Amino acid sequence: MRTLVPINFDRCIMGGLFTGIIAAVVAIVFNVIYRGQTNLIAFAVVMPISIFTAFPFFNLGIGALYFLFVHNHKKGARTFIIVFLLATVISIVLTRYTGDRTDHLVYEFKGLVVGLEIIEGVLGAFLIPFFVDHPTLYLTDKDIRGEQ
8 A cells, every 4th residue: 555655744744735625625515515405504613614724724633643653553554544434433423323313403413514524534534645655746856956
């Protein structure tokens, strides 16, 4: 799974930022479609500006966490994916089975939050390692100076 590309902290942060931007766009599309289908107007805390603010910053931290996994574990990338997907499943279970189950608005809001958790979990688990390990995505010192 790992390539021969040297992984440094900068690559992990950039991979997290790219993942956060992509996840934010996917989450906005999901938010608009889900709210349109369920007529969920309440709970204005999950709006485009909060999504575009939260997802990239969250993924910056996850990129730093990926750096720690890769540098402290022999199979860090694989371990990161497993741990991140497991954390996503636990988060989904906790969201689904806590709180009031009789209120229709709360039930629809939980559906929105679970969808956002799935988007973040799946994209974060797979896109951060992809972007960090991608051999030609980032400029190297040779690219900046020019190969001679």
